Amino acid sequence: MESETMKLYILILFVIFPSLLWANPQHSEIERVKPELVLNSVKQNHYVCPMHSHIVKTHPGKCPICGMDLVLIEDNADTQDDQVTVSVSGQMQQSMALTSAKVMRSTLWRYIETFGEINYDENGIYHIHPRASGWIENLQVKTLGEEVKKGQLLYEIYSPDLVVAQDDYISMFQNHQQVADQLKQRGRTRLKLLGMTDKLIDQLETRKQSFFQVPYYAPYDAIVTELSIGEGMFVKPESRIMTLSNLERVWVLADVFEHQMDWVRTGKWAEFDLPAIGVYGAEGQVEYIYPALDEKTRTLKVRLALDNSNHQFKPAMIANVRIYGGPKEEVLNIPVEALIRTEKQNRVIVKVSDTSFRAVEVAIGMITQGRAEVISGLNEGEIVVTSGQFLIDSEANIRSAILKMTTPVNTAHQH
Numbered sequence: 001m002e003s004e005t006m007k008l009y010i011l012i013l014f015v016i017f018p019s020l021l022w023a024n025p026q027h028s029e030i031e032r033v034k035p036e037l038v039l040n041s042v043k044q045n046h047y048v049c050p051m052h053s054h055i056v057k058t059h060p061g062k063c064p065i066c067g068m069d070l071v072l073i074e075d076n077a078d079t080q081d082d083q084v085t086v087s088v089s090g091q092m093q094q095s096m097a098l099t100s101a102k103v104m105r106s107t108l109w110r111y112i113e114t115f116g117e118i119n120y121d122e123n124g125i126y127h128i129h130p131r132a133s134g135w136i137e138n139l140q141v142k143t144l145g146e147e148v149k150k151g152q153l154l155y156e157i158y159s160p161d162l163v164v165a166q167d168d169y170i171s172m173f174q175n176h177q178q179v180a181d182q183l184k185q186r187g188r189t190r191l192k193l194l195g196m197t198d199k200l201i202d203q204l205e206t207r208k209q210s211f212f213q214v215p216y217y218a219p220y221d222a223i224v225t226e227l228s229i230g231e232g233m234f235v236k237p238e239s240r241i242m243t244l245s246n247l248e249r250v251w252v253l254a255d256v257f258e259h260q261m262d263w264v265r266t267g268k269w270a271e272f273d274l275p276a277i278g279v280y281g282a283e284g285q286v287e288y289i290y291p292a293l294d295e296k297t298r299t300l301k302v303r304l305a306l307d308n309s310n311h312q313f314k315p316a317m318i319a320n321v322r323i324y325g326g327p328k329e330e331v332l333n334i335p336v337e338a339l340i341r342t343e344k345q346n347r348v349i350v351k352v353s354d355t356s357f358r359a360v361e362v363a364i365g366m367i368t369q370g371r372a373e374v375i376s377g378l379n380e381g382e383i384v385v386t387s388g389q390f391l392i393d394s395e396a397n398i399r400s401a402i403l404k405m406t407t408p409v410n411t412a413h414q415h
Contacts, residue, residue, distance in 0.1 A: 047072055084396045085358045093355075096388040100351055101335050103374065103382045108333060110263040110325030111368050116254035116272070116304070118317045124246030126219060130235045131195040134159030137213050139231045141224055141242065148218040148244065155229075155241070156213040162194055166210035169201075173208065222246050245315075250308045252284060254321045255299035259366075263325030264289060270304050273320040277312060286323065328366065332374045338384040339364065339372055340393050348378065349385040349392050357385065359396040 047070035049055040049063035061070050088096070138156040141148060148154065169187040191201050196214060204211065226243035235241060252272060256264055264286060272282040290301040302323070306313060339362075340347040350360045362377030378384070385392065 045072055085352060085356050086392055086396050087355050088357060088392065089355060093388075096391060098385060099387040100383045101338065101386050103332065103334055103378045103380055103384060105330050105332055105380055106371075107327050107329045108331045108366065108368055108371055108373060109327050110260075110366070112256060112260050112263060112321075112323040112325065114254050114256060114321050114323070116252040116319045116321040118306075118313050118315050118319060119251045119253055120225070120245040120247070120315050121249045121251050121305070124220075124222070124249060125225075126222065126244045126246075128154070128216070128241045128244065129237055129239065130157055130159070130241060131193065131237060132157075132159040132161040133236045134162065134234070136229055136231060136233050136235060136241070138215075139229065141227065142231075144224060144227045146224045148222055148224060150218055150220045152218045154216050154218055156215045157235070158213050162196075162214050163210050163212060165190055165194055166204060169204065170208055170210065173205065218244065220244075220246060221248070247308055247311050250306050250313050250315065251287075252304040252306055252319055252321065254302045254304060254323070255294075255297065256302050256323070258293065258298055258300070260325075261300050264300075264302055264323060265325070268323060268325060270321055270323045272304075272306065272322075274313070274317060275320075276317065279312070282306065328373070331365075332378065332380060333371045334374055334378065334384055335386050336367060336370050336372050338386045338389065340389060347393065349389040349396075350378070351383040351385060357392050357396075359393050 045058065047057045047060055049066065049068055050071055051066050051068055052063055055063050055065065055070070057070055060072075062068065063070060088098070134157045136155050137158055138153075140153050140155060169191060172183065172187060188198075188201055191204075192198070195216060196204075197217070200211070200215070222244035223246075224242055225245040226240070228239070229235060229241050254270075266286050266289060268286045270284050270286060272284060273280045274282070284304040284306040286302055287305045288303040290303070293300050304321070334348065338348050340349070340359075345361050346364050347359050347361055350358050352358050360377055363375040365373035365375050367373070
């Protein structure tokens with residue numbers, strides 16, 4: 001009897017009770033929630049602050065930063081290949097003054113427009129130092145900036161060393177004795193190294209009497225750009241008496257930016273404009289490219305030579321310089337104003353249809369004459385927005401951020 005009762009308990013516990021529990025799952029203490037129920041939930045609206053796009057709420061309210069009313073974001077943006085397409089009606093495009101241009105292939109010229117400063121040609125600068133210590137007499141040049149002609153007397157100098165050297169030379173010709181050519185040449189060389197000219201030495205041989213005041217003349221037509229002496233001053237060989245600068249040829253030192261360095265080559269032609277004196281389109285050539293950049297301006301100095309036989313170009317004048325670096329043919333390019341430049345990337349707004357726009361990242365090459373070379377990101381014939389694109393780009397950024405925040409993340413485990 002007891003054994004039969006035990007069998008009945010076992011039957012109820014292990015067979016009947018579990019079958020009843022399986023047939024009525026609503027009485028189970030554990031219920032499984034399917035993921036599809038979450039993903040199929042009611043879609044919520046989103047509200048964003050007009051001033052702070054990172055403030056996004058699922059209900060109306062005010063921005064906690066600036067206090068402005070949150071604005072409802074209308075769901076009029078499509079996503080395609082992780083890119084947000086923004087719809088803008090035709091009336092809104094007119095209000096935004098939206099303009100566009102086609103992506104095209106054309107020839108871009110390596111064209112540099114910069115400024116240059118006129119300077120003296122350093123090859124024509126002549127520093128005058130006395131070859132012997134003495135006193136300046138009969139100074140003819142007394143004004144800085146004075147123009148002197150070749151052969152014009154500059155000053156005379158009394159130097160005991162010069163007088164001694166002349167006396168030694170004259171002594172060789174006393175009593176009409178024959179002087180060896182080698183000895184005579186050494187004497188002439190000594191006087192020339194002390195600053196006397198061949199003409200003056202010939203006069204010395206003829207008169208047989210030393211010059212107590214030795215004259216010095218201008219070597220060529222020039223401008224006195226430095227004057228460091230006065231009448232009667234005592235000078236030494238290390239003293240710079242004056243500096244003469246030739247104006248027959250001048251230099252133009254132009255600044256070229258770092259990204260334009262490869263466009264410049266020696267021998268390239270350039271044009272100059274000097275509106276101050278009514279000169280336009282004067283031509284010159286790139287003569288020298290300096291080896292180092294300026295640390296402060298990050299520019300490279302380029303030297304151009306300019307003929308100045310009529311002395312119309314004055315040092316320190318500022319010139320408008322145009323350097324032509326040659327063409328780059330069949331280049332995909334867009335207007336520069338279509339670019340949206342940021343710290344990390346360059347973007348443009350592409351017109352997908354009459355009312356649809358999309359932000360696209362592009363790689364840019366050379367930029368010249370208002371056009372930008374496109375290396376990647378666009379195709380020929382596409383239309384890019386050239387005015388009003390910043391508003392569309394801001395809208396696309398906001399929608400892209402919200403899309404990332406609201407897209408469900410698949411956390412299901414796969415075994």
